[in-house]
Amino acid sequence: MLKNKLSILFFTLVSVCFLILDAKPTFAAAEGTLNIHVQSSNAAHPIEGSYFTITGITDPSYFQLVQTDTQGRLSLPLPVGDYTIRQIATTSARENVGISSIGYSRTILAGQTATAEGSALYIGGDYAFVDSPDIVYLNKGDYFDPSIAAQGIRAFNLNFGPVLGTEKKAGGTFFEYYNNVNTAVPGEYISVYLALQNSFSTRTTHVLKVVVLDTPVAAGDVTIKYLDQNGDELIPAQTINGNVGDTFDTSTDQYQLTIDGYSLDTSKLPFNMTGTFTDTPQIVSYVYTKNPVPAGDITIQYLDQNGIEISPAQTINGNVGDSFDASTDQYQLTIDGYSLDTSKLPFNMTGTFTDTAQIVSYVYTKNPVPAGDITIQYLDQNGTEISPAQTINGNVGDSFDASTDQYQ
Structure with missing residues (x-):
């Protein structure tokens, strides 16, 4: 654990960012240098913005909070003495990195450099x-x-x-x-x-x-918006104002409004329903879903070429705005003795429920049935055949005409 190799997280190089806290060093003027370098565990890239505490052992009153640069490095001049170094955080890059136990000591000698090389532990899951x-x-x-x-x-x-x-x-x-x-x-x-x-x-x-x-400072407004699932504003927004540092709470009935025809989507409540006023404006967005409204029924009819019903109608029901599809086998029926006339398919086989009833009409043609033959005989006054008979055939319901020269 207390070795030149630390087991930590985060990376980046460039210029060192020092956050000097209120403790002041009390060492002699002689100084040395502490170099820290942190990179990913597979050495693929440096860890930017990794925070370290530097605490004096020789002088316990010495304390600094420092941070690595874009290359995961920092170079810190320190008065000679013994120090405890701990990695505590990475916030600059906001990467999914975790800290193992990081704690080690270094001795700073006049004119010399002490180094610490570390690697980052990347963690999975939703952390x-x-x-x-x-x-x-x-x-x-x-x-x-x-x-x-x-x-x-x-x-x-x-x-x-x-x-x-x-x-x-x-x-x-x-x-x-x-x-x-x-x-x-x-x-x-x-x-x-x-x-x-x-x-x-x-x-x-x-x-x-x-x-x-020192004195209250007017903050940026907090705007509460009321949106539908598409992000469109349902009613005018409300605004809360205050001073920087004041708290606000929009989770009350005053701000979580009841809107006619809509329900608040509790699965999408904003993370910043409560918070603190800052010097910049903030937006709190509540999302609402439209309440279902029963629609007029969809009636599917089955008619012959004369508009006569040949099978009982079916009905589809739903809510206004829902879609329907009557083009499936459930609604385009197979009817014995008939075939669906695909040249007369209804334009509204698919559509959207409205507040009025709708009718979808499928038209069928009767399938042909072979009829008995028509025989044309040629006889004398005594009923004796004087010329071979002719035959006309067709389907039941078809018309025939034997009065033409072809048959007379």
Whole structure:
């Protein structure tokens, strides 16, 4: 565990990002350098934005929070002495990366460089950072509860439970790591949280920037929209205003409205129903589904060429806006002695239910049935055949004419 190789997460190189906290070094002027490099476990790319705490052993009052650059590197000048180095978070890249136990010591010697090479542990499942505010605003003198603040930003999706923020996880699965917030003094502070990923026995972290304001500052409005499933606005939006750092709650009946003909889609409730006013506008969108309205029936008729019904009609029912399809074998019937006239198929075999009844008419032709022959005889006055007979054949129902020169 305390080796030159750390087992951590995240990557990136370029310029070092230092977040110097309130502790001041008290070492002698002599300095050395600490270099840290973090890359993915398969060395495919660096880990950007990985946070580390640098704590003095020689002087326990020394503390810094630092962060790797776009190449997963940082180079930090330090007064000579012994240090404990811990990787605690990655938030810049918001990658699905977890922390194993990272804790190791380094001795900084004058004019020399100590290095630490580490790799990242990528984890699967639905445990990942989500887009959420990383800044919490407070007014001077406000009460600050790190646990509540972390819940409010909904920083993680946990594969063993709901989005962080619905409840504090029991058993130490979610806890504060570092916090230097002093609401009595306006300024910027840091608050860090860890969450245990049970499936992989790893920890990921999230870093909050806490801004304590000297005087109230007007915040960007919170707009509550009411949309249908297509994203179209059903009724005019409502607006809430306040000061930066104030909390808002749109989950009440005042904002979760009842809209005639529609029902709130509880499977799509917005993650930011409650939150904190910031210096930028926010939008809370409630999505509604249209309530079903019984439609007029669809009647399917079966007629012969004369419009006479040859089989009992069928009926399809549904709600206004639903689609129907009467072109299937269930509705295009096979009727004994008849064939469907495909030249007269109805235009409305398929369509949409409306508030009025509709009729779909299928027309059939009667199948031909061979008829008895027509025999034409030629006789004298005594009934004696004087010329061979002729025969006409056809189907039952067909007409014939033996009065032509062909037969007379």
